[in-house]
Amino acid sequence: MAWNKPVIREIE
Amino acid sequence: MLAQDIPTLPRGVRLHYDKVRENWVLLAPERAVTLDQIGYAILNEVDGQRSFGQITSALSEKYNAPVDQITEDSSGFLDALRTRRFLDVN
Known part of the structure; x- marks a missing residue:
């Protein structure tokens, strides 16, 4: 798997 | 985040695999964020001992x-979690 900018999704 | 900083998960915060969403979730008391594979890979390296x-x-x-x-990417990622109290730094 290649490096990508990580993503965070907040669950609200 | 500085190179010598030691990130650690606060008490009550843990990684959890969500079978419904089929991805990793960072759980805190009454709060949660979902992670992609890179985010999980970064947090999987966080053991409270390594810088x-x-x-x-x-x-x-x-x-x-x-x-x-x-x-650059990891610093922004961890700082975002730190701002929201999903992460501590020693």
């Missing part, structure tokens, strides 16, 4: 990517 510099070096080897890029 941010050691973690980015390990990720650079693992992903065969420039350490500068990994440092």
Whole structure:
């Protein structure tokens, strides 16, 4: 798997 | 985040695999965030003992990517979690 900018999704 | 900083998960915060969403979730009391595979890979290296510099070096080897890029992306990622109290730094 290649490096990508990580993503965070907040669950609200 | 500085190279000598040691990130750690606060008490009550833990990684959890969500079978419904089929992805990793960072759980805190009454709060949660979902992570992509890279986010999980970063947090999987956080053990409360190794420094941010050691973690980015390990990720650079693992992903065969420039350490500068990994440092920039990981720093922003961990700072975002720290701001929301999903992460502490020693």
